[in-house]
Amino acid sequence: MTAHTLPTQLPRLRENVVRSASELIGSTPLLELIRTGTGTRLLLKLEQFNPTGSAKVRMAREMVLQAERSGELRPGGHIVEPTSGNTGTGLALMALERGYTFTAVVDDHAAKDKLRAMKAMGAQLVSVDSGATGGPSTVERRRIAAEIAARTGAYRPDQHNNPHNNAGYHALAAELLSDLTTDVDFLVGAVGTGGSLCGTVEELRRLGSRVYALGVEPTGSIIFGGVGGSYWQTGAGSPAGFPVGGNVKYDAIDEDCRVRDIDAFATARVVARRTGILVGGTGGAAIQVALRRLVHLPASSTVVVLVCDAGEKYLDTVYDDDWLRERGLYDEAAQQRITRLCRAYDESVRLAAVERAGA
Numbered sequence: 001m002t003a004h005t006l007p008t009q010l011p012r013l014r015e016n017v018v019r020s021a022s023e024l025i026g027s028t029p030l031l032e033l034i035r036t037g038t039g040t041r042l043l044l045k046l047e048q049f050n051p052t053g054s055a056k057v058r059m060a061r062e063m064v065l066q067a068e069r070s071g072e073l074r075p076g077g078h079i080v081e082p083t084s085g086n087t088g089t090g091l092a093l094m095a096l097e098r099g100y101t102f103t104a105v106v107d108d109h110a111a112k113d114k115l116r117a118m119k120a121m122g123a124q125l126v127s128v129d130s131g132a133t134g135g136p137s138t139v140e141r142r143r144i145a146a147e148i149a150a151r152t153g154a155y156r157p158d159q160h161n162n163p164h165n166n167a168g169y170h171a172l173a174a175e176l177l178s179d180l181t182t183d184v185d186f187l188v189g190a191v192g193t194g195g196s197l198c199g200t201v202e203e204l205r206r207l208g209s210r211v212y213a214l215g216v217e218p219t220g221s222i223i224f225g226g227v228g229g230s231y232w233q234t235g236a237g238s239p240a241g242f243p244v245g246g247n248v249k250y251d252a253i254d255e256d257c258r259v260r261d262i263d264a265f266a267t268a269r270v271v272a273r274r275t276g277i278l279v280g281g282t283g284g285a286a287i288q289v290a291l292r293r294l295v296h297l298p299a300s301s302t303v304v305v306l307v308c309d310a311g312e313k314y315l316d317t318v319y320d321d322d323w324l325r326e327r328g329l330y331d332e333a334a335q336q337r338i339t340r341l342c343r344a345y346d347e348s349v350r351l352a353a354v355e356r357a358g359a
Contacts (some may be wrong), residue, residue: 037352048310059168060090078154082141085114160245166199173203189306190236190282194248224256266334278311
């Protein structure tokens with residue numbers, strides 16, 4: 001057989017090859033994490049399998065393409081946005097593919113690997129001091145990004161209020177209904193800009209779903225009211241003093257939930273040990289809510305958690321014992337509680353099978 005001779009195979013109508021990374025966005029997998037004896041199942045929508053390892057690349061693409069269509073973004077233009085990292089890596093990807101300069105306004109609350117990824121893709125980083133608390137400097141990042149946009153004429157997507165953020169997740173809703181033979185009974189997701197959860201929920205309902213939506217924010221965030229405080233989950237929540245953007249559609253969210261950093265991170269670590277898949281801290285928070293809710297749900301319910309990014313970005317934080325201990329966030333008992341809960345669900349499946357066999 002010569003170098004140019006292919007082995008005998010079925011004729012191929014077209015090659016499965018793409019020409020840009022953004023063409024790989026979407027069609028992310030669903031993983032069953034838990035099944036109960038009542039037939040209820042907890043599925044993870046693993047958005048880390050998108051390019052840049054995050055759901056946010058979906059909305060970054062949609063915002064950039066819409067800005068091109070409207071004329072707000074012209075060839076060779078400049079994009080500036082405050083970001084905790086995932087939106088930034090998505091915008092960095094779109095900028096390099098389409099010939100734009102991208103400036104990300106960041107702080108040291110962001111995971112270091114997100115900052116490194118943006119720089120690797122050619123983004124310019126402008127860093128803001130997080131202050132003594134080390135928490136997110138969301139208000140200051142927003143102010144500086146607005147100054148840069150006013151001074152340079154750069155396009156600023158404003159992810160918290162840009163309606164094309166939410167629209168970027170319409171395909172995610174269609175994927176869920178396409179991949180399942182049932183409705184999505186419950187959808188759980190962390191809320192930051194609001195785009196991923198609210199955009200998905202609104203489109204699911206437009207397509208006929210009767211989904212019940214649970215929005216999750218860090219304890220200390222003020223999206224659902226209350227007194228603000230510090231928190232270490234990145235990419236979700238809003239600190240005190242930050243105006244909640246218009247993309248948080250409160251009428252799309254049926255129930256709001258708060259999760260402590262300790263419990264969010266403990267859950268993420270348990271999921272890693274159970275599945276071998278690392279999820280981000282906000283994914284851990286959403287899974288925590290879903291796990292505690294399963295026992296109360298009707299039999300044969302389908303629960304989907306939006307896991308918005310990959311845990312590999314947090315190897316030096318969420319998955320680092322010393323980092324957690326230094327901040328009072330390491331709690332072995334919290335991890336044990338989640339492990340026992342998962343095992344209880346596993347046992348309920350075994351007991352249900354024994355009962356069926358006896359009947």
